Amino acid sequence: MTIFSGPLSMFGAKVEMAAIEKGIVWERVFVPFELATLYEPKSIEVARVYPKKQVPVLIHEDLEIFDSTQIFEYLEDLQPTPALWPQAIELRAVARMLELKSDEVFFPKVVCCMPGRRSQMKDGEHGQAVAAIHEYFAEMNAVLEGREFLAGNFCYADIAFYSAQFFARFLRQPPSADLKNLERWRQSMNQRESVRRVMGEMASYLTAHDIEAEI
Ligand SMILES: N[C@@H](CCC(=O)N[C@@H](CS)C(=O)NCC(=O)O)C(=O)O
Known part of the structure; x- marks a missing residue:
């Protein structure tokens, strides 16, 4: 493959x-x-x-x-095991929605912070994108209240959001330090081999190109 x-x-x-x-x-x-x-x-x-x-x-x-x-x-x-969508159908629908939101709602705002994008944007658009990023962080912090992962057990929604929030962080839009659930979730994600290998490699690529980044 x-x-x-x-x-x-x-x-x-x-x-x-x-x-x-x-x-x-x-x-x-x-x-x-x-x-x-x-x-x-x-x-x-x-x-x-x-x-x-x-x-x-x-x-x-x-x-x-x-x-x-x-x-x-x-x-x-x-490869159905380990399953990376929840088994319960409602939770599975929620997880699928969260993955879509991360890709299609949150990440496009993050992309607005990429170098070179700002000059192509209308007045106020960059500020609105930054505000939307931080609103989304607060929303995910609330979703994580009393939960280890976004939809209960670890699933593909966590993978999607981890990947997108990594970009917000190195583009200098880290979540506010008072979003404790989000930070606990990120630390827990950072223990996973998949995250360490794939995102660790991406962080190394950025560092090698003089851009500060870490998982
Ligand atoms: N919806 C697609 C989005 C894929 C996408 O945007 N890929 C980017 C890289 S992360 C790309 O290939 N960009 C080059 C281009 O659009 O020309 C997915 O989930 O795979």
């Missing part, structure tokens, strides 16, 4: 962490990526599989699929 990703791919990191949690054997191919040019030139293999030319892409024998959530659903079917 091959996962095509990039050294700073938030979405690729989700898939890699899930594969490690499940004990799946996989190999990684990094597509061309530089901080200055980002994902240019596009990978020919990725462009062939995914018309939007984005990573992650997964190739497993004859199967070629894309999108971190779709790829994860395949991994969950392929």
